[in-house]
Amino acid sequence: MATKPSVNPTPSQIADLTMMTVKPRSLWVDAWYRLIRNKAAVAGMIVIIFFLFVAIFANQLAPHNPLQTNAGKSFLPPAWMEVGPNGRPSDPAFFFGTDNLGRDVLSRTIYGARVSIVVGFLPTIVIVLVGSVVGLLAGYKGGQFDNILMRFTDVIYAFPDLLFFIIVMVTLRETFIGKLLNGLFLLFMALAIVNWVGFARVVRGQVLSLKEKEFIEAARCIGASDARIMFRHLLPNSLGPIIILSALTIPGMIITEAILGYLGLGLTPSTNPNDIFITSWGALMLDGQAAINAQPWLILPPAICVSLMVLAFTFLGDGLRDALDPRLQGTQ
C-alpha cells in the first residue's frame, strides 16, 4: 500500500529523530532503573542475596558440623569474650560460642538460614500461582465463582492467622504429613492456605479495574479469547502489585516460622546429619531463650538474622512499590 506523504511537518520529524536516538524501554526496564536508584532497596537485595548464598552453601560455609556435640565444651562464650559466666574460656574455633551440648552456634545459625529462605520463598511461589489464577478468574468472569471466593476470603480473614497455625501444627504434628520435611511441609501448607486469598483478592481488584480499560475492549474487538485476555493482557498488567505483595509476604512467612519455632511448633530440630533442614532460627531462639541472661550469644545470632532478613524484604518491597507504582505508569 502506498503511503501518502503525511501531514507531519518539521516538529514531528524532530520528535521522530529524538525518539530514534533513545533506546526502547519497556515499563519493566523503567521500573528496574527506578528500583536500583533506591538505596534501601538495593541494600535489601544485597542482604537477601547474601542469605540466599549462605543457605545454599551452608555445607561449605559452616565451620563445624551443626549437630556435633562437644563434651566439656558446652556454653563456650563467643570469641570476643575471654571468659564466659561459667568460667570457661572462649575458643576461637567457635566464633559465636556453643550451646548447652557444645554445638557450634555459628554453624547452626548458618544452617538455620536454609529454613527461613525456603519458608519465605516456597509457599510464596505456590500462593502466587494459585492466587493469581483464582483472582484472574474471579475478577474477569465475576458471577457466582467470584461471590464464593469473596465469602471464603472473608472467613479466612476473620480467623486469627497465628491461632490457625498453632491449631494446625498441634493437631497434625504427629501425623504422616506433619512429619514430612521435619514438619516444614505442614507449615508450608498452613502458610499457603492463609496467604493465597490475599493474592487472589489483590489480583481480582486489579483485574476489576483493568477490565474496564479500553485496551481490554480492544482485545475483545480483535477477537481475542478469554484465556488470551486473561494471560496476555490482564496478568502482565497485574504483575506489579503481585511482585510488591510477594516481597511483603515473604517476611511475614519468615516471622511466622520463627514464632512457631520459638513456640516449639515449627520445624522439629533434627539429629540426622543427612537432613537438609537441620534447625531453624526460630528453633535456635527457643534454645537460646532458656539461657537468655547468662548466655545471650545463643539467642542473638538467630534473632539478628531474622530481623535483618525481614527488614531486607520490607525495604525491597517498599522499593518495588515505588518503582512499580501504577501512578507512575505511562510517565517517563
Place this chain on the structure above:
Amino acid sequence: MTSTEVLLQVRDLVKHFPIMRGTLIQRQVGAVRAVDGVSFDVFHGETLGLVGESGCGKSTTGRAILQLYRPTSGSVIFEGVDLVGLKGEDLRKMRRRMQMIFQDPYASLNPRMTVGQIIGEPLIIHGIADRKEAQERAEELLRLVGLNPAYTNRYPHEFSGGQRQRVGVARALALQPAFIVCDEPISALDVSVQAQVVNLLEDLQAQMGLTYLFIAHDLSMVRHISNRIAVMYLGVVVELADRHELYNHPLHPYTQALLSAVPIPDPVIEARRQRIILKGDVPSPINPPSGCRFRTRCPLADTICAEQRPEFREVAPGHWVACHMV
C-alpha cells in the same frame, strides 16, 4: 463515493445495563436504559456521524453494534448477517470485518506490549500471519498511518497522544475491515493534532473504501467528516439527515439547540446567531421521562409529548425525525 447500498442495518437496538443489589443473593432493582430503541442504516463507503451530549448512549450504541456489549434486544444486520445472536467462531469471523477506534489513546493500548505486538496481535489471533509476518505487516501499517516503521519495538508510553491514536488506527486496520466505529477518536487529543487524525481517517477511507460510524459529542467535530449525521438524546436518535440538510434545516428542537451553539465562521451571521439555551439537566437514563425523552427541556413541549413517544419517521427523503410538532 458513497452508494445507497446498505452495509449495516440497526433496528430497534436496545441496551439496558441491569442495576443489581444484594450481597449474597443479587436481584435486579432497575436498569440504565443507555440505548432504548435506535434504528438507522449505514451505507457502503459513507461516514455516518453520531452526535449527542456525553452520557446519551453513543458509545453504548457503537459497542452494541460490534457486540462488545450484547444488545438487550433489536437487531444489527451487517453484510446480511444478524450479529445479535452470533456466538463463538461465527462472531469471531465477523470481527474481522468490523473494528473500533477508541476515545482514549492512553487507555486503549496495552502498556506492557510493544507497538508491533499490539498491531500484529489481530493477525496472530485470526491465524493470518505468524509472528514474523505479523511484525512485517505491523511495519507496513505504521507507515500507512504516518508513523516510522522502526517504531515496532517501542512501547505505547513512548508516544504522544496523537501518535498513540495512529497506532490504534493501525491496529483497527490490521484485519482489513469494511466498517470502523470511531468512538470520539479525536476528543482526547490536542486541538493541534485533531485535524491530522481526521485527515488520516479521511485518507484511509478514500484508499480502502472504509465505512465509518463516527461518534462525537458536538456537531462542529463531525461536520466535515460526515456524509450524514444522526443526533442522539438520552438513548434515542431524535434526528437523522444528510449533513447539509441537518445544518440548513434542523427540524428537531434538540438539534436546533445544538446547532445554535456551534460558532459560525462568518462574522456577520455569527453576530446574529441566537443561542438557544436549554433549561435544566439531562434526566437520568435510569428513569427517563415518559413520552418524548426531550420533553423536560423542550421549549415546544405539549401534553401529547408526555403521553406518547414520538415516532421516528421520514419527513422528507432521507430526513428522519422523532417529534410530535414536526
